[in-house]
Amino acid sequence: MNEMSPIDSLKGIGEKTRAVFERAGISDIGDLLHDYPRGYESYEPIMPLGEIYDKNAGAFYGEIVSPLNLRRVRRLTVVTGVIRDGTGTIQVTWFNMPYLKSSLVSGSRYVFRGKIVRKRQQMFLEQPAVFRMEEYEKLRGRLQPVYPLSEGLTTKMLQKAIRQALDEAELEKEYLPEEIRHKYNLAEYNYAIEEIHFPKDDHSMRLARHRLVFDEFLLFILAVRNLKEGREKIRPSFLLEKKEEIPKIIESLPFTLTGAQQKVWKELEADLTSSEVTARLIQGDVGSGKTILAELALFLAAENGCQGAIMVPTEVLARQHYESITSLVESLGLPYRTELLTGSMTGKQKRLACERIENQEVDIIVGTHALIQEKVHYKKLAVVITDEQHRFGVRQREALSQKGSMPHTIVMSATPIPRTLAVILYGDLDISIVNELPANRLPIKNCVVDTSYREKAYTFIKRQVEEGRQAYVICPMVEESEAMEAENVIEYSARLRERLPAFIQVEYLHGKMKPKEKNEIMERFLKNEIQVLVSTTVVEVGVNVPNATVMMIENAERFGLAQLHQLRGRVGRGGFQSYCILMYGNDGKKTKERLGILNRSNDGFYIAEEDLKLRGPGDLFGIRQSGILDFKLGDIFQDAAILKEASDTAAFIMEKSDKFLSKDSPLFKKMMKSTHLEDGMLNL
Ligand code: ADP
Ligand code: MG
Numbered sequence: 001m002n003e004m005s006p007i008d009s010l011k012g013i014g015e016k017t018r019a020v021f022e023r024a025g026i027s028d029i030g031d032l033l034h035d036y037p038r039g040y041e042s043y044e045p046i047m048p049l050g051e052i053y054d055k056n057a058g059a060f061y062g063e064i065v066s067p068l069n070l071r072r073v074r075r076l077t078v079v080t081g082v083i084r085d086g087t088g089t090i091q092v093t094w095f096n097m098p099y100l101k102s103s104l105v106s107g108s109r110y111v112f113r114g115k116i117v118r119k120r121q122q123m124f125l126e127q128p129a130v131f132r133m134e135e136y137e138k139l140r141g142r143l144q145p146v147y148p149l150s151e152g153l154t155t156k157m158l159q160k161a162i163r164q165a166l167d168e169a170e171l172e173k174e175y176l177p178e179e180i181r182h183k184y185n186l187a188e189y190n191y192a193i194e195e196i197h198f199p200k201d202d203h204s205m206r207l208a209r210h211r212l213v214f215d216e217f218l219l220f221i222l223a224v225r226n227l228k229e230g231r232e233k234i235r236p237s238f239l240l241e242k243k244e245e246i247p248k249i250i251e252s253l254p255f256t257l258t259g260a261q262q263k264v265w266k267e268l269e270a271d272l273t274s275s276e277v278t279a280r281l282i283q284g285d286v287g288s289g290k291t292i293l294a295e296l297a298l299f300l301a302a303e304n305g306c307q308g309a310i311m312v313p314t315e316v317l318a319r320q321h322y323e324s325i326t327s328l329v330e331s332l333g334l335p336y337r338t339e340l341l342t343g344s345m346t347g348k349q350k351r352l353a354c355e356r357i358e359n360q361e362v363d364i365i366v367g368t369h370a371l372i373q374e375k376v377h378y379k380k381l382a383v384v385i386t387d388e389q390h391r392f393g394v395r396q397r398e399a400l401s402q403k404g405s406m407p408h409t410i411v412m413s414a415t416p417i418p419r420t421l422a423v424i425l426y427g428d429l430d431i432s433i434v435n436e437l438p439a440n441r442l443p444i445k446n447c448v449v450d451t452s453y454r455e456k457a458y459t460f461i462k463r464q465v466e467e468g469r470q471a472y473v474i475c476p477m478v479e480e481s482e483a484m485e486a487e488n489v490i491e492y493s494a495r496l497r498e499r500l501p502a503f504i505q506v507e508y509l510h511g512k513m514k515p516k517e518k519n520e521i522m523e524r525f526l527k528n529e530i531q532v533l534v535s536t537t538v539v540e541v542g543v544n545v546p547n548a549t550v551m552m553i554e555n556a557e558r559f560g561l562a563q564l565h566q567l568r569g570r571v572g573r574g575g576f577q578s579y580c581i582l583m584y585g586n587d588g589k590k591t592k593e594r595l596g597i598l599n600r601s602n603d604g605f606y607i608a609e610e611d612l613k614l615r616g617p618g619d620l621f622g623i624r625q626s627g628i629l630d631f632k633l634g635d636i637f638q639d640a641a642i643l644k645e646a647s648d649t650a651a652f653i654m655e656k657s658d659k660f661l662s663k664d665s666p667l668f669k670k671m672m673k674s675t676h677l678e679d680g681m682l683n684l
Pocket of ligand 1: 257261284285288290291292414438439440544573
């Protein structure tokens with residue numbers, strides 16, 4: 001057994017459990033070991049239930065009063081029951097853990113540890129972890145890892161599997177040269193993996209984390225540098241020429257390009273028509289108009305008799321781009337043929353789409369990851385664009401490359417990162433910045449308020465809807481699981497429906513819905529058949545509904561600033577005055593200070609800089625900027641110091657690449673593996 005072995009090589013993992021792990025993105029031992037905790041907690045002493053009522057969270061030793069109930073609510077299973085100790089009684093709920101009904105015995109006592117929530121004047125213990133007393137006592141006093149969990153997966157299951165893998169699997173050898181480890185005081189690799197999951201104490205956890213974050217950054221930077229070095233040797237798949245059609249298209253657009261759009265288009269056009277393969281990152285604030293730049297690049301490919309593809313992270317976004325392109329093409333009377341390819345299409349639809357792509361019956365292809373996964377054989381793929389991709393698409397480039405050549409790649413990101421960090425991460429990779437918003441925009445009006453404002457906010461939403469507008473309400477995230485998050489959104493929208501007049505259609509959107517259901521909801525929202533959309537952060541990326549003017553965010557303190565800025569970017573996209581209501585559930589000084597930044601400014605780059613200043617290296621597991629560069633452990637803001645070290649190290653390694661990065665060195669192999677680059681690709 002080694003890191004490549006499938007997850008079910010472990011004892012006790014059969015078909016069913018394997019599926020549970022796979023749903024969480026863990027299919028082999030390597031995935032398991034690199035599924036790092038999101039943070040740590042220490043277990044508190046057991047308290048009487050009566051005391052926990054006031055604290056809202058804690059552990060107590062209680063008895064299950066009567067057999068547990070199991071019921072289904074839409075696609076969730078809910079186990080409920082009543083627990084008591086000598087000091088009190090409480091109702092308990094677990095989502096999507098049906099097996100608890102039979103494994104927890106009525107009349108027996110267990111340690112329950114969890115949070116208390118108040119709903120409809122009643123108190124509930126929600127999703128508590130359950131232990132036998134001896135078990136709990138053993139865990140006390142140690143740092144306990146907290147893992148990001150998904151349906152059916154528990155911390156216990158993960159820990160058991162990880163322990164077994166660490167004990168029995170043949171682990172990866174240290175790949176960093178001694179010299180470098182010494183210089184930056186880096187823990188040994190296998191020590192770090194062990195300690196990140198089972199830390200002896202705070203100190204060794206920090207050492208472990210430092211090492212692993214360093215690795216993530218270093219490998220990423222090395223891969224980008226290495227790619228760039230090799231780039232001059234790679235020729236573009238197809239040489240493109242400038243075409244007169246393009247300025248004509250720009251002329252006939254319904255709007256004039258902003259100065260920033262014009263500047264970036266010049267850069268892009270020069271890139272795409274050169275004899276070197278393009279790798280350009282386009283950064284631009286939300287709403288700065290990046291889509292049209294992508295469309296122009298695709299049109300240029302089509303004008304040259306080639307194909308261009310644009311890949312986006314969600315089905316909803318794919319559809320939206322597809323519609324935007326087809327309607328633009330139609331209204332301008334252009335001859336380009338467009339195809340959509342997404343995972344939720346039927347097998348037949350996909351096959352037909354692939355055929356048309358292969359026979360070059362289409363010029364522009366819009367899709368999700370299906371563009372790679374469906375084994376499409378592109379005939380003349382000259383340009384590939386990934387939108388809302390926060391990470392430089394090293395893997396995508398590989399997947400779409402053809403032998404000896406490569407399409408031009410453009411990556412578009414709406415998450416501004418401070419220039420200083422961008423340069424460290426991407427080196428002098430070509431970065432274009434769209435730093436200007438179209439002139440017709442009214443700045444969004446913001447307010448930062450506490451929950452006592454909620455009723456007023458609803459009234460405000462009602463009035464906006466009466467004026468013909470629409471609104472988003474973002475529900476608080478539920479950290480424990482996606483299932484609870486879904487439940488939360490469903491309940492919230494039911495309450496809101498009751499609160500608002502009947503003519504207002506309220507619907508919800510969450511991550512556990514099928515892509516088809518999500519598409520349907522988004523389409524109805526776009527057509528204004530739905531006026532208020534209650535959602536988790538799934539609407540975060542790229543969605544464009546210009547008639548929506550209110551963004552209300554519950555528990556705003558739980559989100560990173562960049563993420564809030566993204567969410568806010570869903571409104572203010574049309575000619576109407578838009579509003580963002582940031583509602584916080586706790587009013588610490590820091591919360592106000594952070595949210596105040598958003599209140600002051602609508603400029604994503606400014607916000608990113610301020611965020612960077614505000615957050616010190618102290619809070620190791622603070623609010624993660626989900627959405628910014630999907631490192632597993634590292635956060636480019638919080639770990640900016642480690643990022644700098646990794647960057648220096650990368651420079652040092654590249655300089656002495658003969659010594660450190662020869663083809664058979666462990667470091668080189670690791671770099672290839674972690675970026676899924678084929679060995680050969682760099683020698684083309
Ligand atoms: P993002 O950069 O967030 O991807 P989009 O490309 O979706 O932004 O553009 C947001 C909206 O602005 C779209 O409705 C688009 O048609 C419009 N738009 C883009 N460029 C301009 C412009 N120069 N003038 C006016 N409106 C524009
Ligand atoms: Mg966009």
